[in-house]
Every structure is written in C-alpha cells, then in structure tokens.
Amino acid sequence: MLLLNKQEIKKVFSMKEAIEADKEAFRIFSENKSVVPLRTNIQSEKEEGSMLFMPGYIGELDCAGIKIVSVFPGNSKKNLPVTPATMLLMDGTNGQVISVLDGTYVTQLRTGAASGAAFDLLAKKDAKIGALIGAGGQARTQLEAMLTARELEEVRVYDKFEEYAIKFVEDMQEEMKEYSAKIVFAKTADEAIDNADLIITVTTANEPVFDGTKVKKGATLSCVGSYQYHMQELDPVVLQNASKIYFESQDAVLSESGDIIKPLEQGLIKKEDFTGELGNVVNGTLVGRENDDEIIVFKTVGISVQDIVTAQKIYDKAIQEKVGLQW
Numbered sequence: 001m002l003l004l005n006k007q008e009i010k011k012v013f014s015m016k017e018a019i020e021a022d023k024e025a026f027r028i029f030s031e032n033k034s035v036v037p038l039r040t041n042i043q044s045e046k047e048e049g050s051m052l053f054m055p056g057y058i059g060e061l062d063c064a065g066i067k068i069v070s071v072f073p074g075n076s077k078k079n080l081p082v083t084p085a086t087m088l089l090m091d092g093t094n095g096q097v098i099s100v101l102d103g104t105y106v107t108q109l110r111t112g113a114a115s116g117a118a119f120d121l122l123a124k125k126d127a128k129i130g131a132l133i134g135a136g137g138q139a140r141t142q143l144e145a146m147l148t149a150r151e152l153e154e155v156r157v158y159d160k161f162e163e164y165a166i167k168f169v170e171d172m173q174e175e176m177k178e179y180s181a182k183i184v185f186a187k188t189a190d191e192a193i194d195n196a197d198l199i200i201t202v203t204t205a206n207e208p209v210f211d212g213t214k215v216k217k218g219a220t221l222s223c224v225g226s227y228q229y230h231m232q233e234l235d236p237v238v239l240q241n242a243s244k245i246y247f248e249s250q251d252a253v254l255s256e257s258g259d260i261i262k263p264l265e266q267g268l269i270k271k272e273d274f275t276g277e278l279g280n281v282v283n284g285t286l287v288g289r290e291n292d293d294e295i296i297v298f299k300t301v302g303i304s305v306q307d308i309v310t311a312q313k314i315y316d317k318a319i320q321e322k323v324g325l326q327w
C-alpha cells in the first residue's frame, strides 16, 4: 500500500493533470459508467460532529475508492483540523486498498480542477482578467486552475474578511510566480468582477456575493461554494442573463445547491434553461461556447468520481516516479 501526503502529491501531480483527470471523471459520470451510492453520514451527537463516507467504483479504470470527510466544529479548540479528510484508493480488479492519500489536498486539487476544466472547455480563448471571490481553504487551487486554463494578465481577489484576502494575495504573488498574471487585492466583490472574463465564487455565503448585472458579456463563471439549500453565492440575474448553464451532475446540484434551487423555486429560471453536464461537452455530445458574447455559468457541488479518478492518476504517477511511502 502506498501512503501519499500533500508534498508527495504536489511533487508528482500538476494542476494541468488534475484538470484532465476531472474532465475524464465528468465524462465517465455523464456516460453512467460509474457506481456512486449516496454518501453515508454518521452523526456524533456527543461531539456535534459528522462523519461522511463517500464511496464509488469505476469499472472503465478498474478502480474504486472512498473519501472519508469529517466535520467537527469543536476541533478548532483542540488545535485539530475542522474538516479532516482521507482518501482510500482500491484496485477494482481485486478489491484491495492500494493507496491512502491526503484527502484534504485531493479535494482541493479536484475542486480547483473542476473550475479549470470548465474554463478550459467553455471560456473565451483570449480571457485576460480573472476574479476570485473567497480566499479560504479552497482558494489556492481555484486560483491555480484559473491560471492554468487561460493566460491571464490579472486576477483580483476579494473576501468578506479583508485581512484574509490581503494575506492570500501576498502568499499567492510568491507561490504563483511562474504564471505571468498580476494577483491583486480587491476592496469589493463588484470591483473584483468588473470587466472580468473568468469568475470563481468559492465562499460559504448565504446571499449573493456580487451584483450580477455587472458581469460582462462573454464571461465564464464557476460557482463552487454553495452545496446546501441555505447557501447562495450567485445573483440569480446572472442565470437569467446566461446563454448556457452547465453542471458536473445536474441531479446533485438540483438536490443540494441554493444557488440553483432557490431561483428555480422563485420562478426566476426554469429547468429548460439548463444546458446539461460538462461531461457531455467533454465527449462532444453537447455544445460548448458558440461565440464570445455568451455568459456561461458552471455550477459544481463535487462528486466522488472526481476524487477516485484524481486519486488513481496521482497513484499511477507516484508509482512511476517512486514517490511515497510503501507500507
């Protein structure tokens, strides 16, 4: 069994590879070639925590896996991570666990890569300005994905807490030096998205984070944060103005995300406005962007197929490059 920590994963696996892994995952999912049971949620009433078990099997790649993610808000007082995650990868031909990976980093990678895949497939080729709303745990890989998908000149970063955004921008100016884009702090979300070609929302907000009428023609948005009914980041007017709306899993988004469920309930949009799943753009059965004026929205809540495909690709690279601890 191969144990892989964050540093080892970073050493062998790039964002470009993660984007390709997600594209493959989305295609496999949309072609119904994966087995993804509903996740199991076990509650610890005593500790007010939940333990989520997210399994899946992919016959085409002969692999299976499970991500275990816990949410224990009390952990912050114990100096422990609030949402620790571990990924187990299995050989689909014999059922053996072949690798244990840092699940927190696999999640960050595959979630960033989902935005990267959407931009790669749907954004204007000459996109120049990016906007990142939210500077929390997922933000770094979101930024890297945006920079990988298009050669941007500038990315503006906004967070509700100014100090988070300022610190994040300082760190990223150093860490993302290999990309030519200027990474700058924005004082408001509206300032960040002004004239932006690529927009990512990755917050825990319960109300829209910017004025949707200010989104320019031709923009592509990836909405990542809202995964529960009460959570909403996207101004519904963007959905009304959008030429196309894609999901990674339409069922998952429609059962979880306030970003889409609320405007549907309010009659602001209709199911007929939905274009379909990104996996079908990957396999060519669904059209992507058709001109440079379309506003395009991609909404993702995350599916376990992304975790499993990404873990399998990381494992293959790590074996090839002899990285990680054999146990």
Ligand SMILES: NC(=O)c1ccc[n+]([C@@H]2O[C@H](COP(=O)([O-])OP(=O)(O)OC[C@H]3O[C@@H](n4cnc5c(N)ncnc54)[C@H](O)[C@@H]3O)[C@@H](O)[C@H]2O)c1
Residues within 6 Å of the ligand: 107, 111, 133, 134, 135, 136, 137, 138, 139, 158, 159, 160, 161, 164, 202, 203, 204, 205, 206, 207, 208, 209, 224, 225, 226, 227, 300, 301, 302, 303
């Ligand atoms: N789609 C997916 O696959 C996927 C995967 C992982 C996490 N998520 C979700 O993405 C969201 C962000 O995750 P995270 O780990 O970065 O969380 P986090 O708590 O580390 O960071 C969230 C950030 O959003 C900021 N924020 C909250 N409200 C805001 C607002 N109105 N305007 C601007 N900024 C605001 C917070 O200040 C914080 O910095 C969460 O809701 C998480 O559950 C989605």
